[in-house]
Amino acid sequence: MTTPSDKTLIRALFAGDKAAYEKLYDRYAPLVRAVCYDTTGNLTDAQDLTQDVFMRAYEKLEYLRNLESFGKWLIGIARLRCKEWQRHKLRHRDMKPDLTNIGSIIAGPSNDGRIERLREMITTLPERERLALHTFYLQGSSAEAARRTMGLSRSGFYRVLERARKRLEKLMSGEQENIR
């Protein structure tokens, strides 16, 4: 069975099929979480922001001109939302943590230190390279889907992805050296 395109799903949603939005959520929510994580540095806040991004996208969806660019558009909203979050955080840096945070109730910490470090290192990469990794590894290692989400040519996408991987390898090997 062919996977429905973003355009098909959005049209279905416009026609009243709310479940179509679930499919879009399944397709893009992990990617949006990863993008938000780059800003928040913690999964809990990233999950909260992602919920908000999808809420906003739902409200604004009828104004999206090019339905095929839903993924790219969603990342744009996520970026904006992250900027707001950063500004809010700066303004309220002395405030105590919000204990009503939904994500903190359901998210569990990762126990794998190496994986945790790798995740931290990804946040140090240039934005474009981070996004290449996110889109590739969160969209079933599909270069086609990832390059479409990023709005790049296939070769352009591979170039960025390769640069990101090399940089990560270097960072990780540097860390190994330090451990020894």
Place this chain on the structure above:
Amino acid sequence: MKTPLDNDLNKVYESFNQNHDQLREMLMASLPARSEKRKGIRLINLVQLFIRGDTMKVRITKLAAAAVIIMGVFAGLYLLMGPIDVVSVGWADVLENMEAAQTVTFTFEYERRYEDGEYCWGKGTTRIKGPYRRAEATGGHRYQDGPPHEETTISIMDLSRQNRFVLLYPPQKWAYFAPDHGGNDTLLTYDGLKKDFRDGTEESLGRVKIDGRDAICFKVSKDDKEITVWADPDTALPIRIERLATEGIDKTVLCDIAFDVELDDELFDMTLPDDYIVTNMETEECRVPYELTQEHLIEGLAVNANALGGKFPTLYKGGRRGKEAFEKYIAETRKMSEPPVEDKFKPSLGVEFVKRLPEGSDYQYVGEDVKLGDANTPVCWWKPPGSKTYRVVYGDLSIRDVEPSALPKVPWLTEQK
């Protein structure tokens, strides 16, 4: 084949699926019901229905017909002015395209008014390729009701070499060069837009027509600066950007913006032509491709005196010291009329001649307010190398060699000595 890094990355990204199902359920439960269709589409359908006359073929009441007509008027407005709905393309999308472009070209126009009454303007073309910025511009400035000064320049900057910068004046074959930290606002306009408004406050102005094109218009503001952006609704590429700052006294307009066009590397070649006079902006050293003579000094003095309406300026690489003299000189420069293009740099060459006089030449400038053509009043003098006499330039630009004892007595000069 998957590498160990692939495996690790897959593990990293697994964490972003944590609690996915619960989060999805929570989101879906909180979503409101949607209206079915897009406003624009509904209006278009009504218009089509009305134009086709289908509404008249079926039994409708006069009221319904009137309603359709009213809707038709709205739809007409829609067709004329574009959809009345809120727009999706925003500054973030435009900025993303600006960041992703490998090359950029645009035309620009600017005007600035400063508090001291100086007014600047200019227009030209900017080309950007990687770290290089190149602008070909004609620009000018004017102080209050003073005469306008305009010039044509080519400037190139290399951001990868700490803003290495060259500024060429092709008609005069003159160049300024900064090995690093060159400053040029016009060249950095585009970079400034990206940097200064990155997290600005955005206000949508809806869909408009600009240069015959459909566009989405929005304002982005930050601090006392504001830009208005017209962007293509489908590509999020900017069509026109206007920047206003400090309550509208600084305005820059960018248009004809094109991304990823082919640009020849030669456009960004910063090699200085051999036949140009080159001034190093850092050291103020001047490379002149020929020997300077006293004729250059005479020409420089003549250009300045003519630009001041027939009298010599207060200072010319020397002269009366003090704040009052300096301020008088600044006021004079603002009133100076624009010399012909070929004479523009002649005063600088005259100054350069003076700078190159050997030590002990005892150059003095006493030309303040001396009338051009006055054969009896000296304007400046110096002692040529090995000479016992002084070479004196008079107000009629004649030159005579004079014994030291015959030099005129200038009270302020005696005091300064």
